[in-house]
Amino acid sequence: MRRSATDLNRFRRTTAMLLFCLGLLSSQGLAQAPATRFGEVVPRDVREIYDKGLQYLVSSQNEAGDWKNGGEQGPGVTGLCLMVFLASGEDPNYGLYSNNVRRALRSIISGQDGATGFYAGNHGHSSMYNHGFAMLAMAEAYGAVDDRDLWKGGEKNRRTIGQSLELAVRAAVTSQKKNQFGGWRYSPDATDADTSVSGAVLVGLLAARNAGIEVPDESIDKAVNYFTKMTSPSGQVGYSGGFGGFDESIPRISIATLIYAVARRKDLTQFKATLGYLAQRIENTSQDHWAEYGRYYQAQALFQGDVEAWEKWNKLLVRQLKQAQAADGSIQGQQGTTLGTSMSCLALALNFRFLPIYER
């Protein structure tokens, strides 16, 4: 399951894709005030934007369960869309979107390399970004979706969600072992690392651990350590190599904040620095640059780090999305409408807190 050079290059410039967050601190997390724990009344605008976004994703999903309407595609994109359904509050097994959920799951699993565990995709569109986001989605589905009748027979790779997730974790850990920085980059075999890809994979691993899959502590620690090196005292976070943090990237600062929080490392000075940076600049969103990627992470980072700041920021998000959403429910993004819509909806999904990763 080596990716071709062409495929890797495709992703090389994409700084961003997405992802997710985790939060799964749920059961062992500190006690929260009930309002925060279970969510408050969801503003009407949030529900409307989210529902329209869902409709767009329903209408644009292929029979095979993935999305290919221009822009980015692959198991990570399918995973993010899958999470939009899982986070909607509809029952994943019997609700409105159960069919969409199952098609998306089959698409991701059937594209997994059985030997390495890498979510390689059915059409070759993959990277460690995709692997990380797909792993996160599988972790969120694990235990929530009844997969006893996921397969009708005849399909290849008829694994359960749990089997697939275990394999995926193994792939991520193997890849990390080859990496001098303890992180990840586009290719599973890369020796360089960047905080954007590393964030996607690490959040996936944390979600898997929280879902009950065994993930070596060493792997988590190495990755968190990588982030601390990339975080400057100002709170800014570098992109690639083993050292950085000289320019402002709201997505990267949010990723670092999120992984420190979800890895239960709020004690780190780097966490305080990154969260402080974000909280002092809640009006500063990535509106012009990788907007969907930025809002996806900024929502979770603020939610995990400073709920009051998140509540204020969330108002701005709703305003921006209301304006950005097209009549068909799609939300344009720098990486196409599928990612634009799914990541924007997931940023809003913090308002519902249905996904385990959105718990604090």
Next chain:
Amino acid sequence: MVSQPFTKQSCRHRSAATHPTVQFAGAARSCHDDQTRTRRCLPACLIVWISALVAVCSAPGVSGRTSASELTGEARTSVLVLTNGDHVAGRLVPSPKVDCLGWQSPAFVAPFQFQLEGLESIHFSAPAALPEPTGSYGLELADGDLLFGSLIGLDATVAVWDLPDKTRLNIDRAIMKRLYRRGAGSDVLFVGPNGLNGWETPGEAGLWREDAGHLTSDKPGAVLRRDFKLPNQSRLEFELSWTNQPDFELAIGVDDNSKTVSRAYRFDVWENELVIQREAEREANVESLQKLAKSSGRIHVQAFLDQILGRMLVYSSSGKPLADLTVMTAKPQVFGGIQLTNRRGDIRLERLQIGRWNGEVPRKVEADKSRIHLIDGTITYGNLTSFDAEKREFAIGDEAATQTIAEDKVQDVFLSQPGELAPRSLRAVYLTGMKISGDLMRIEDQTIWLKSPGIQEPVQVPLDALQSLVILRAKSEHPESKSKSETPESPQRRGRFEISGATLQGYLIDGKEGDTSCLVWQPVQSSTASAIQRGVSAQIVYRELPKPPAQTAQQQLRQQAQPGTAAQRPVRKVVPPKSTSKAESILHLRTGDKIPCEATSIDEQGLTFKSSVSEATFVPHHQIHALELLPNEPPVPIENKKRERLLTLPRMQRNNPPTHLFRSVDGDYLRGRLESMNEDQVKVELRLEGRIIPRDRVARIIWLHPESLTTPADASNDSAGFPTKNLVQTLQRPAESSGSKAHTDGNRLTFAPEQVEGGVLSGRSELFGICHVELTQVDQLLIGGAIEQAAANLPFGSWKLKQSADPLGPKDGSDGAGDGSEGLESALVAKPAPAISLQTLDGKKFQLSDHLGKIVILDFWASWCGPCLQAMPQVDKVAEEFADQGVVLFAINLEETPDKVNAALERLKLSPTVLLDRDGRIAEKYGATSIPQTVIIDREGKVARLYVGTSARFDEQLRTGLKGVLSAEQPKSE
């Protein structure tokens, strides 16, 4: 008059001491000038509009979406000037009547038919290169006409003449005044002035203008100059006229050095006398030529000048000697130019003819007799009886004898003076200077047909050969007597239609919206009316708006007060008025509409209000410009600096720009987002946090629409935020405006017009529904784009948010550092490097002077500066590369503790020699107001390069800089 030489020392003729009356007369005149200038100012602007019109007609969209060039179908533009000062760009079109000119303006659907009597002239823009006059003869006719061409034959009654375009004319002898040979072998060098082309007019544009081929100015101090390459011996004939007491100077034999003007022979006006004078280094002379009328008048003289001999002879146009002066300069030189200066009043250069002079004193002429001037200077009197085209001979004689004179010996033929002249209605002035007058027969195929009295054939004049068409009228007819030419007084209100390139007085007459606009304009001088083209940007002015009042002394004082003084601070914490009637609010819309209203409430959608002038009770946010909740609150001035800051959007807020500006009754301002307003409260979101403000504290709210947000590079975004193309806006001032409100304008209403009937303009407003406006109540009617233009000048029009500038910073792929990519731009470069005496991080003493003989790199940095940390590894690496050539690096840290410095170096894994600039004094000496700043100092201790900022390729830049410094010292080492 016998000349009286006088010495240089006494020649202070224009000084107040010796000629106090000159000063007095001048002073008295200026008052008079002002009165006349007012009357003449419109024609004086002609040149300005002609050039403006070229722009209008070539730039689609300026005069609206109607392309003028499509309408005119021609490249040259033309402007019609009316006797009442109106003017309108367009083109001549056929007219059914001979006493009318048809005129199609691009701003109107149909052509107007203007009565000739109401017209002054038509000016055609000059082509880039003026055509040269052709033809072997010039023929002056009665009434100032001038033809070029060939003389084909002549007898006692008729001359047969071929125009340059070979059109043959039979011209009545009775109208022929003078015939002269031109071209090869002739001594004529110039006949003009033929418009401004070729003339220099120093100073601002528009000081001089063309009129019927003449050059005229009423601007004090206006100078007109041209180099004619005058030969040493030259002959000049000129005609100048004026309408007011003249005060001018015509200098002959000058160049563009003003010194030559003061040394030249000058026709000058001293009080009410025309004199010819010259001042040289040692002598001067002056002679009076004639008395000048105090009102309008003219002079027509001939001058003969020998610049080497310093001699000037002046004759009247009829040949009467007027002056003969010789004033020598120390170094006689020949200068080729002529300069005319209008000191005051007005002056018009009507004729200028320049030729060579053979140096012989002209013989005495019996001016009233017909005669032939020969090239050799002799004059033969007698009637010209015929011209033999084959033999090229003139026959001249009387009853007693006839003699023939070969054509090539002839210079000038003066024919008997014409008698009474038949009137004619217009004169065509050609680009070549040719002039023909006559009555209009017809206009067709871009050709105008004239019947000229005394010329048997109709004359056809191609419009593209013309410079202007001038309407002539009987002398008794005052050009400004408008009544005859105007259409009968309309019952409608008279106004002035204004568009770029036209002003036309007239009336809006009844019209209905259909295929064409319901706005139909009837100019007072036209027998027909026309609908205004859709999409034009125009206005109709019924009543001039008063100018804003000058600032009161108190206001000025406040603004001039120095920062920190008590006078500058607005009075604060005024107790708000207890009873604020909501009815007092004034609503300003982005269209410019302004209505009094009672502001009931504001929600997410917009403002709910009640108004006596509107049926509508709701207006959405995107249409609102401002709401004055307490319009009677006294204004509190705001400093420009503060205002600037208030309207500059910080980068951090770019994704959440404030949408409203709130002004408190005390004059404090607040930026934020208006969420709602009810009777008591205004709910505001400030940086994403909710706040509640008592409503009676808020004097006004200004809406900051995101689409009006400008960047520093694009400061003039004056869009009203909606299309105004097919709308009109009426401006009504309150009947009685008084006191402090006198300068404020009245209600404004914008709507799509549907009909004009009986003096009422009706239409539909998106917001207010059906509108009816009586034109008698309207001060101004703005049409189309003019609404947007006016919006920029409305109250609060300039309250627009603008983006703060982006900082200079590292950018991937950028070619250089933030600025000074060569590193040579700083003022410090090439100067001795400021001395440095600091402690190093490990506690040692450092003196820059100890490193003379080495190439020193100074890297100014701090740990909080991301770009600095990005640059440091690059600088370190490059310094290492050049270490063996004597390059050393010192990193100067700005005002940080050793702990922070050590932590940063630890992260960077670098260990340069760090100097601690704890108080920032060294950074100040090196002008390091922005960091990173990298300085290269050469071996002699001079600053060789200075870079501010960094980039992804800063290492290459620094390498190039070091190589440059090293190569500069190669010659010395060799």
